[in-house]
Amino acid sequence: MTDQPQGAPVRLTAFVHGQVQGVGFRWWTRARALELGLRGSATNLPGGRVQVVAEGPRAACEALLALLRGPGTPGSVTLVVEQFGAARGEAGFVER
Template sequence: MERLTAFVHGYVQGVGFRWWTRSRALELGLTGYAKNQPDGRVLVVAEGPRPALESLLAALRSGQTPGRVDLVVESFGPARGGENGFTER
């Protein structure tokens, strides 16, 4: 189990991006959250198996998201636990 932390840059607030991310994460069996940031980015934190995290990351970069993604800056680390389901914050 690992943890993906991704900051998504672009036009990603107010367009259903967090809901879309939540749907993809739940389809992949991931836990975590998507949260708007004051500077216009969305923070995505997801935990689960590395292949599922890589699939979510690919989806974030796919060009099929609501709004417009210009850049995704990600990091991986050990899972911390504590999340139930995947939420929008």
């Protein structure tokens, strides 16, 4: 939980583990985030993880988190570690 006022945008940072690089995962994540009205990024990290940063309404971030953990992701997700905080003003949604 965060100490943000109810309705204030939040920032989700999720580290996605598994076979998630080279399988269209970042593109898929960007598409789902945009459908949910979120802003942020999906970035490949050394070691095969992907970092997902998404900002917007808490409910939309929670929905994206559920999708990241769901059976429809490209590749194979074995673990998602998330943290929530205050939004920082991301613009658009980019793949890095």
